[in-house]
Amino acid sequence: MKKILLYCLLTGLTISTVFAQKDVDAKKILNQVSAKYRSYNVVKADFTFTYEDKQASTKDSQSGTLISKSKTNKYRVSIYSPDNATTEQEIISDGKTQWTYIKKDKEVEISDVDNSNESLNPAQIFTIYEKGYKYVYNGDEKIDGKTYQVIDLTPEDEKKPFFKIRLSIDKAKKQIYSAVIFDKNGSRYTYIVRSFTPNVKVPESTFTFDKKDHPGVELVDLR
Template identity: 30%
Template sequence: MTIARSISLVAAIILMTTATARAISPQDIIDNVQEKYESVTDATVLFVQSVSFKVSRAEQTSSGKLYFKKKNQYRIETDTRTVVTDGKTSWSYNPQNKQVIIDDFKEESHSMAPDKLLLTFPEDHYVSLVGEETLDGEDCYVLKLTPKDENSFTTGMKIWVNDDWVIKRVEVTDINGATTTYTIKKITFNTGIQASTFHFEAPPGTDEIDLR
């Protein structure tokens, strides 16, 4: 999984009642989520990621933690990998192999970094309100995003948004038929995350592969 796709948290993950009862439009929801995002300087997110593969029908589930600041600064920590970027340099560390790959930050066209998810994706996708669901005891709108570009890496996406305009879940299906779901378990905003969080110091004995 590439560094940009990992964000995928995560993505992501940072921000977006009853639709019929309140007669709200998909654009209203997007606008409210983006307004919420403008008030956020940083966020810390505990999440669960599950991946379902269409062909093998296998499923993988893991949990992790995301630290995020605007301008593409984020850190994702899971049991199997740590991905860090300060917006200029990216580090992808595999603790099992004791190896870190260092590269210039590249925002791929199919990445789901928070900035891209909230600001660019609504413009690049057709957005519809498909219903409402209760998620972890919270009423959520469910938005469906369909890419306008037929050659997009993703074929579809769903986003669950609560009454506080915070994104609670993101579900993405790609061209290979794999569906990745990120569910937010806890999120805190504006705690003053230190800049050093977005720089990776490799443990002693780590094999460094520098692609810059």
């Protein structure tokens, strides 16, 4: 579960299929979401991540928090224990260096941030459609009295292991509520945004890993 979650966050939900086209209505909605997100300096999003393995009939969930400064490609993702009492994992970037920390292993991997078009980091999670994707608007749906606009994304690269991302966008707020990634092997990865706070005040130290705060942790430099 831990490795799967890190994999999904670091690969940026890459997917694949050949059926969708770039639809005018979908583009209009996505542009509204992107424009609103980019108007903020720093955002904080609390989310729930669920992994479903259809073949093994298993389902696991964890919660986490994303703090993102998209204009400078900085982010911090914290994944919590099942009881939400402690932080189990963190992915941190200052825009140039990325630290991937797993508390149980007492290890942090250090790598360069991948800024290529093949990569998508957590700071870009709300603007994932802008490069290399096709999209189609599938109408609206109501959940608990709220209206969500449903858009399917597919990449132009057909070699990826996923075949679809389904976004549900809060029609009133123009914010992404959920993202469901459909794997070719039948598995599903679901992110639900439980709260979204724009323009939060955080120190710059939020986007770096300080070894002094983590005594006994081994640094593994992969650069």
